[in-house]
Amino acid sequence: MSVYLVQFLSGLASASALFLAASGLSIIFGVTRVVNFAHGSFYMLGAFFGYTFVREVGGGGIGFWFALLLAALAVGLVGLVVELVILRRLYKAPELFQLIATFGVILIVQDVALWAWGAEDLLGPRAPGLTGIVRIFGTPMPVYDLALIAAGPLVLAALWLLFNRTRWGILVRAATEDREMVAALGVNQSLLFTGVFVLGSMLAGLGGAIQLPKGGADLLMDFGILAEMFVVVVVGGMGSILGAFLAAVLISLLNTFGILVWPDGTLVLMFILMAVILVVRPTGLLGRPETAGHKAEAGFETALRPAGPHYKLFIAAVLALLLVLPVLVGEFYLILVIDILVLALFATSLHFLMSTGGLVSFGHAAFYGGGAYAAALLVTYAATPFELALLLAPLGAGLLALVIGWFCVRLSGVYFAMLTLAFAQVAWSIVFQWSDVTNGDDGLLGIWPSAWASGTLVFYFLALVIAVGGIFLIRRVIFAPFGYGLRATRDSTLRAAAIGIDIKRQQLVAFVFAGAMAGLAGALFVFSKGSVFPDEMSIPRSFDALLMVLLGGVESLSGPFVGAAAFTYLHDELITFEYWRLLLGLTIVALVLLFPQGLAGAAKHYLGRYLKLEAEPTGAAVTKREVREA
Amino acid sequence: MLSVEKIHSYYGQAHILTDVSLALSTGEVVVLIGRNGAGKSTTIKSIMGMVKVTEGDISFDGEALRGEPTHRIARRGIGYVPEERRVFTRLTVQENLEAGQQPPREGAPRWRFDDLFDLFPNLAEARHRLAGTLSGGEQQMLTIARTLMGNPGCILLDEPSEGLAPVVVEQIIKVIQQIKAQGLPILLSEQNLYFASLVSDRAYVIETGRIRFSGTMHELEENAEIRQQYLAV
Structure with a gap:
């Protein structure tokens, strides 16, 4: 006793x-x-x-x-x-x-x-x-x-x-x-x-x-x-x-x-x-519901618009550059670009959740790592072929997102964010502690693609197709009716509910979709590295994704790509220093203070005046620009 | 003493007020009257520095207010009673009043707890209750009392009658008259011409962010055309 x-x-x-x-x-x-x-x-x-x-x-x-x-x-x-x-x-x-x-x-x-x-x-x-x-x-x-x-x-x-x-x-x-x-x-x-x-x-x-x-x-x-x-x-x-x-x-x-x-x-x-x-009790033991009443003026948010002619040209140029890249650079840089592509898909999936869904997740790495582990476990224990594993990984991550999302979408705002972080931590600790299956901290090794795709060049093109395809799919969803409904839900849950949108279901579907896309990125990652460790699910990895999104700018759809590139570059440059965390931290703080719109957001802001980066608005929607010109 | 000259105000990029001018002198009650969305609250928030004012001047007792942060504007002696009441619901009545407390001001009436409890007997009884449990009328009284605790030199009263029962509105009229009797000038925003006519000396009519008429309350009541054009529902 x-x-x-x-x-x-x-x-x-x-x-x-x-x-x-x-x-x-x-x-x-x-x-x-x-x-x-x-x-x-x-x-x-x-x-x-x-x-x-x-x-x-x-x-x-x-x-x-x-x-x-x-x-x-x-x-x-x-x-x-x-x-x-x-x-x-x-x-x-x-x-x-x-x-x-x-x-x-x-x-x-x-x-x-x-x-x-x-x-x-x-x-x-x-x-x-x-x-x-x-x-x-x-x-x-x-x-x-x-x-x-x-x-x-x-x-x-x-x-x-x-x-x-x-x-x-x-x-x-x-x-x-x-x-x-x-x-x-x-x-x-x-x-x-x-x-x-x-x-x-x-x-x-x-x-x-x-x-x-x-x-x-x-x-x-x-x-x-x-x-x-x-x-x-x-x-x-x-x-x-x-x-x-x-x-x-x-x-x-x-x-x-x-x-x-x-x-x-x-x-x-x-x-x-x-x-x-x-x-x-969604607000905790003694918490009170968030009062939505009197927030300080948040200012007007720029509406997302489909790409304009100049922007499409720009994207085409980037894609063309990526296609001919193997001719221009050596293997080292090709591998670096594969990393960027993988992270760009990961970041874009989080960006979708944040900007279109208004759901800020602190634990998105659970699905990135989830996809990576799904693929690795399938290969290790079921001798699943590479192609099938690549396909099943996003399904696995989506399933995980379904379970986690079922709990999380009941909450909103900062509670949602913290719950996603908590679940990601659970996912991480399961992978970390269940060493009989996952090998714990030692990770799963020897997860390589099939022979035909194992060369850097082929894998580069494979990663390019999958990552770019995934990003375009996400973009497509943003501008589909589902995306409009999601944005309506983000802007006003009450009004969205009043016009017949099932809010929780809408958010859950978005959560699962984003999770599956992150899982796809994770599967690409594991096959590009040949191994996976619990780190890929950890909180710092979730923050990496948030960082990429923010580096690129939340309001800009191409932001995550720019963010992933900037992040990979920064990380690569800084890792050689003994105190790289200090430098990275200082850089982050400086970037946030100097470019509150993110890098792509800032570029769009300064170039947007001269170039047609967005499609002309259709209908009578009055947005920022018209008001300014009026 | 309070003067607003040709201000232009924005919400984000949306141009809300155009060329709005008005003045408020010692001892008078002035109404800013107009329909929903005409720019009444925006005018008041512009004075308080809560809305971006890009052009024009705002001054109180000769001191420029435009561009100052809200708390400094309040400390210069502008008392703000917001629309929709905005009491601190999880604080007691007494604590709400304490939150509004500021040092006494030269040339302005000084308010102590007891003065306010005389003016608002209901609040005295509810002293230790959470403000969130008060009725709408009591909350409105509390916001006025809370602002008076700051010993302001003038008061901006934003739609005090909104959504309240006629009997409560009558009490508010009495309170306004008592405050006026202390020599404290009041800028009142209001939709209801009848309510306004009971307490106001002068009126400004506002519509889509512009002042369309200014004159004495009597002149406005005589001017059927203006009333029809800008105030009729």
Whole structure:
């Protein structure tokens, strides 16, 4: 019996750090509407700073806690810099730019931490005076765990006082509901946003610091905690601090007991819990529905139009260039272009989901990797011929998308995004943990095309035909009635429903189609490389796709292609440097700040005035350009 | 004291206001009247810096407002009561009022909690209730009270009677008259000529983003042609 009690207390202890970090994420999102992906990095920094400060000033009982607070303050300072330098310029940009910018911050922090603290895992210092062990009915338990158990409710109480008993807190809560109105009452929003961001960062830092004696500090903490934080925030309900606390406790208990029952399946258990809660209560335990009421003016979005004459010429020229490319360049570049083609198809499928469907997925790599694994497993276990595997892979990925999409389309906006991320993480952990079948981290090797297609030249043309064919198919769907209906659903679910569109079904079909196309790209990938590893399904890979879409520009249909090319080029150039993540992160942040429309979007914007890049509008639809000319 | 001169406003690329000018002086209630979509709210939002104004001037007590961020415009003394109420539904009545609090302003009436609870007895009773649980009329009262907590030098009141029962509209008329009695000028936007005539001294008629008529309330009531052309439904 006492074993379970200690296990229970240990669960509560690990809930504290998770709660601190997640509450910060929740508060930041509530007010600024920024999903801060770098929040995991702030947590990690908290641990590293804590490690250093405890060594420098941490002598004695008071010094230790003082050092942890100092670590939280230091992370708050980092948050301040991130907010002032990057996010402040992006509040009016589409949400995605903020996501990508914070993703850039993740990369930067990873390399800075590597540079400052080295690659070795750091063993956490012990808290003076709390190093012992207490016996609970005979079962030993670290005393520090008791301190951790107390820390969660203490911080919860402090936050409650802050938000309910101070004017600042009242203004923050008001801004969570209606930012513009708060400004109209004379409150400086920028100041409020900065304050909230710093507070949230400090909480993440404190969370990372207080778990030091238990978990130490290492470079994998950022992504490690990120998925868990998302689950906590989504399960608890966006913006609800008490909800975050309950969810953190629930998840941590599930983890500690799950480990007794099903040691390999803890990650999966957590996400299953989340899926169940979200299907029953789409806004989380204590969350409230998103108020669609008073958003700040989003500005007019340019309507998607079929290609105009100049643009068609341009596409034809690019295609012609791709056709004669083998004559112009050597094998090395041909392989590089195959990579670009594969990624372009992958990115285009995500772009379709995002721009036409209005469904931002954070876990699209599940289907890319899903397709790759489907093909690889078929070849490995069923000796499926290459041609058939190539055909079945998108079906497999589509099936996976059907299952995942069935849950996800019940949600919208940021909940949808987080649920896709969660499911992608489940898919990844299954592939990673189920090593009997998937070979786990060692991957599946020796997945090559048939003899006729194994030469680089033939495979290049095959990839060209499939990738370009896939992209044209996606384009065709965008301008088909199905695509119009999907766009209507994106722009106003209520109005679309009122004219008889089955919204959930429409979105599910789009999700499955996008998943299948990503799977096709994944199958191409596995046959071009001959192997596949769980990385292809991981969160960073999903971000790569988002990055490509954004590099190219969300509003431009050729964006993903440009984005994939730019990404591949950047990646290839930077990977040779020791601190390539830092450079990539800085590049991402710079691109987001300089080209908020993406590369292709910017080109279209500047060239569109002189060239006919879009077809003339038919009918009486009044769009941006006519209004400007009128 | 509040003057709007020849402003042009845009929503994104759509040109909404053309050459709109108006003025509001101490102690008067001025109505901006027009049909749905005529540009009333856009005019008010332009003054508040919530809509892009590309040409023209806006000033209050001689200080230029155009191009300033919204919160600074509010701090200069422009009190804004939005249409559709926009109370903070998850805050209590008391907290809503606290959110509106700003330091007292020279030359403007000063409002304390007790003054407002005198003016709006319903709110005093509902002090600790969540604003989201109030009736539409009570929410409208709360938005007015919340704006008064900022001790403004003038008030922009955007369609306060919209969607409210006649008995509530009567209360709002009383409140407007009491605020006016304190010497606080009010720019009222309204569709209903009768409501406007009960509280206003002067009127501007707006239609498709242009001011079509300006004069005293009496002149507007006498001018059947203007009424027919721009206000008849």
